[in-house]
Amino acid sequence: xxxxxxxxxxxxxxxxxxxxxxxxxxxxxxxxxxxxxxxxxxxxxxxxxxxxxxxxxxxxxxxxxxxxxxxxxxxxxxxxxxxxxxxxxxxxxxxxxxxxxxxxxxxxxxxxxxxxxxxxxxxxxxxxxxxxxxxxxxxxxxxxxxxxxxxxxxxxxxxxxxxxxxxxxxxxxxxxxxxxxxxxxxxxxxxxxxxxxxxxxxxxxxxxxxxxxxxxxxxxxxxxxxxxxxxxxxxxxxxxxxxxxxxxxxxxxxxxxxxxxxxxxxxxxxxxxxxxxxxxxxxxxxxxxxxxxxxxxxxxxxxxxxxxxxxxxxxxxxxxxxxxxxxxxxxxxxxxxxxxxxxxxxxxxxxxxxxxxxxxxxxxx
Amino acid sequence: xxxxxxxxxxxxxxxxxxxxxxxxxxxxxxxxxxxxxxxxxxxxxxxxxxxxxxxxxxxxxxxxxxxxxxxxxxxxxxxxxxxxxxxxxxxxxxxxxxxxxxxxxxxxxxxxxxxxxxxxxxxxxxxxxxxxxxxxxxxxxxxxxxxxxxxxxxxxxxxxxxxxxxxxxxxxxxxxxxxxxxxxxxxxxxxxxxxxxxxxxxxxxxxxxxxxxxxxxxxxxxxxxxxxxxxxxxxxxxxxxxxxxxxxxxxxxxxxxxxxxxxxxxxxxxxxxxxxxxxxxxxxxxxxxxxxxxxxxxxxxxxxxxxxxxxxxxxxxxxxxxxxxxxxxxxxxxxxxxxxxxxxxxxxxxxxxxxxxx
Numbered sequence: 001x002x003x004x005x006x007x008x009x010x011x012x013x014x015x016x017x018x019x020x021x022x023x024x025x026x027x028x029x030x031x032x033x034x035x036x037x038x039x040x041x042x043x044x045x046x047x048x049x050x051x052x053x054x055x056x057x058x059x060x061x062x063x064x065x066x067x068x069x070x071x072x073x074x075x076x077x078x079x080x081x082x083x084x085x086x087x088x089x090x091x092x093x094x095x096x097x098x099x100x101x102x103x104x105x106x107x108x109x110x111x112x113x114x115x116x117x118x119x120x121x122x123x124x125x126x127x128x129x130x131x132x133x134x135x136x137x138x139x140x141x142x143x144x145x146x147x148x149x150x151x152x153x154x155x156x157x158x159x160x161x162x163x164x165x166x167x168x169x170x171x172x173x174x175x176x177x178x179x180x181x182x183x184x185x186x187x188x189x190x191x192x193x194x195x196x197x198x199x200x201x202x203x204x205x206x207x208x209x210x211x212x213x214x215x216x217x218x219x220x221x222x223x224x225x226x227x228x229x230x231x232x233x234x235x236x237x238x239x240x241x242x243x244x245x246x247x248x249x250x251x252x253x254x255x256x257x258x259x260x261x262x263x264x265x266x267x268x269x270x271x272x273x274x275x276x277x278x279x280x281x282x283x284x285x286x287x288x289x290x291x292x293x294x295x296x297x298x299x300x301x302x303x304x305x306x307x308x309x310x311x312x313x314x315x316x317x318x319x320x321x322x323x324x325x326x327x328x329x330x331x332x333x334x335x336x337x338x339x340x341x342x343x344x345x346x347x348x349x350x351x352x353x354x355x356x357x358x359x360x361x362x363x364x365x
Numbered sequence: 366x367x368x369x370x371x372x373x374x375x376x377x378x379x380x381x382x383x384x385x386x387x388x389x390x391x392x393x394x395x396x397x398x399x400x401x402x403x404x405x406x407x408x409x410x411x412x413x414x415x416x417x418x419x420x421x422x423x424x425x426x427x428x429x430x431x432x433x434x435x436x437x438x439x440x441x442x443x444x445x446x447x448x449x450x451x452x453x454x455x456x457x458x459x460x461x462x463x464x465x466x467x468x469x470x471x472x473x474x475x476x477x478x479x480x481x482x483x484x485x486x487x488x489x490x491x492x493x494x495x496x497x498x499x500x501x502x503x504x505x506x507x508x509x510x511x512x513x514x515x516x517x518x519x520x521x522x523x524x525x526x527x528x529x530x531x532x533x534x535x536x537x538x539x540x541x542x543x544x545x546x547x548x549x550x551x552x553x554x555x556x557x558x559x560x561x562x563x564x565x566x567x568x569x570x571x572x573x574x575x576x577x578x579x580x581x582x583x584x585x586x587x588x589x590x591x592x593x594x595x596x597x598x599x600x601x602x603x604x605x606x607x608x609x610x611x612x613x614x615x616x617x618x619x620x621x622x623x624x625x626x627x628x629x630x631x632x633x634x635x636x637x638x639x640x641x642x643x644x645x646x647x648x649x650x651x652x653x654x655x656x657x658x659x660x661x662x663x664x665x666x667x668x669x670x671x672x673x674x675x676x677x678x679x680x681x682x683x684x685x686x687x688x689x690x691x692x693x694x695x696x697x698x699x700x701x702x703x704x705x706x707x708x709x710x711x712x713x714x715x716x717x718x719x720x721x722x723x
Contacts, residue, residue, distance in 0.1 A: 266460065266542070267491060284478070356477075
């Protein structure tokens with residue numbers, strides 16, 4: 001994927017002397033689309049971290065005192081409780097806000113944001129990473145499912161505009177988009193488990209069935225999937241509806257484009273036309289929405305995981321909040337935000353691969 | 366010159382406008398095109414030229430359909446095929462291989478997300494004969510050859526995405542793509558519209574060369590009479606969905622017999638000589654939904670009589686030349702029509718004509 005006509009760099013020409021080759025390569029890398037997007041992502045992560053830091057400091061009450069109070073009520077003496085509490089917290093509570101902020105940033109890049117208050121033997125990063133992969137797996141699989149189903153159904157709707165299939169799917173799509181996914185999944189459980197009794201919901205709770213050993217084998221993955229299937233479906237619901245409706249609109253528009261008529265005139269095979277000419281162009285406006293959906297779903301995991309009793313990052317965050325485990329909340333928010341930022345970065349870089357026009361727009365700007 | 370390459374009989378094309386309604390965009394078209402001929406379809410916007418052009422390849426958009434008539438081609442293997450009877454797969458194989466089309470506004474003719482070279486590869490591969498594999502190298506060799514015939518640099522163009530080419534380059538690339546399978550018939554819909562004058566010139570030049578080299582049968586759809594005069598040996602004038610006059614380029618440009626054709630020519634500024642005031646044709650073309658009775662041109666025609674308002678006027682053969690070169694016109698008063706500029710006595714209006722007769 002090399003751009004066939006990279007416009008010459010204007011920076012050197014303006015001065016009058018062409019820049020040395022090495023510098024020009026570095027400059028080009030610096031101003032390349034991928035690097036620009038990465039810089040943006042780092043900035044967003046920093047912004048989220050800073051806001052989280054500020055929020056923790058704006059909250060009423062001193063976290064050390066709150067924690068010490070709890071240790072105290074658990075039977076520890078006041079001095080001992082204060083000492084333990086300030087040990088757990090990663091930064092010096094008596095230092096100025098600026099010093100604390102610098103300490104916090106240092107902790108951020110070294111993955112050390114203190115220890116969990118409820119589980120002091122573990123750093124918060126370890127604690128969060130114990131839960132996060134499960135959520136990312138469920139959300140990721142849900143989004144992939146929604147993308148595949150949504151794009152396929154949306155395209156079929158556009159090809160059969162006005163048919164009974166189109167009308168039926170438009171209703172389904174609006175329904176899925178309109179009704180919150182936690183209500184839909186609750187309905188699935190009520191119908192499938194309570195009413196019909198075909199859904200083994202009680203066994204599906206949790207991450208894995210007791211006795212299954214984690215490992216790279218079929219049993220483990222099969223069991224993990226069995227437990228994740230309801231969260232995956234829940235995450236897929238909303239996204240599927242909106243992908244379907246948007247893909248239909250996009251495809252309908254692409255079908256009127258000249259290059260589709262020309263492709264038909266060229267006698268190309270119908271499969272090739274719908275895949276490479278219609279599909280590839282119609283999905284361009286949908287791809288950025290995938291990134292948005294990932295963000296929404298990770299946020300929504302708090303409710304979904306609570307309903308489905310799936311111990312992922314959402315449920316962990318919920319518990320950390322109710323336990324006032326500030327370091328964990330802080331780290332969880334930062335890590336969740338970071339994973340969403342990274343997901344949208346990946347989606348954007350993918351978009352460049354499928355739409356060659358984006359790169360050159362960036363260079364002209 | 367015995368068997369026409371393309372033969373159209375009484376073709377009618379309609380667009381559906383509602384559940385049970387439709388408007389007829391083209392009707393009663395008879396057309397014979399012999400090998401190596403180039404025909405220009407001229408007429409105002411909305412007269413049905415493009416619809417007819419798309420109809421020739423059965424490429425009508427969703428709501429359009431051929432409602433009656435016949436459309437046959439002589440294929441490369443010498444057999445005659447009825448385009449209207451073809452099944453989907455047959456039709457797909459026919460398109461581009463037997464008849465290709467260069468579209469109006471090549472700006473959007475290429476898929477924006479794949480390279481120009483991929484367009485050649487897709488076309489060649491989907492039309493490959495059984496077992497023939499088009500490798501990347503073979504595609505590049507063939508596409509390079511084609512691009513060179515339209516004076517494009519293959520190294521640059523094959524790797525380029527459509528947005529990296531100028532309008533003129535895209536138009537040339539599309540022409541190169543159109544001749545990739547060596548079709549017998551090439552339909553060109555406004556091939557030079559939306560290009561600057563110099564680019565237009567060089568495209569016309571190249572079409573000339575290609576025609577000489579490959580001997581295509583061509584159909585030009587254009588409202589540019591200059592282009593028609595330059596590239597066509599036969600011209601058909603369309604008005605309100607019908608062909609109202611057809612003849613050799615010489616017949617049409619020097620001795621038009623339909624008042625509408627004469628009016629079109631009068632509305633063009635001559636490049637040489639003195640410049641008479643341009644005359645436009647009064648009024649507007651009729652709406653497809655409210656066609657006047659009789660000759661569709663009668664409300665705008667200076668020669669119209671009561672007879673013109675009664676029955677549809679059929680094409681009348683004016684010459685006794687071979688059928689491939691005939692001149693026909695659908696006008697009851699064709700003997701009165703002439704160009705005011707071309708000669709003294711042949712006045713433009715009946716009034717002048719009467720004065721001259723006195």
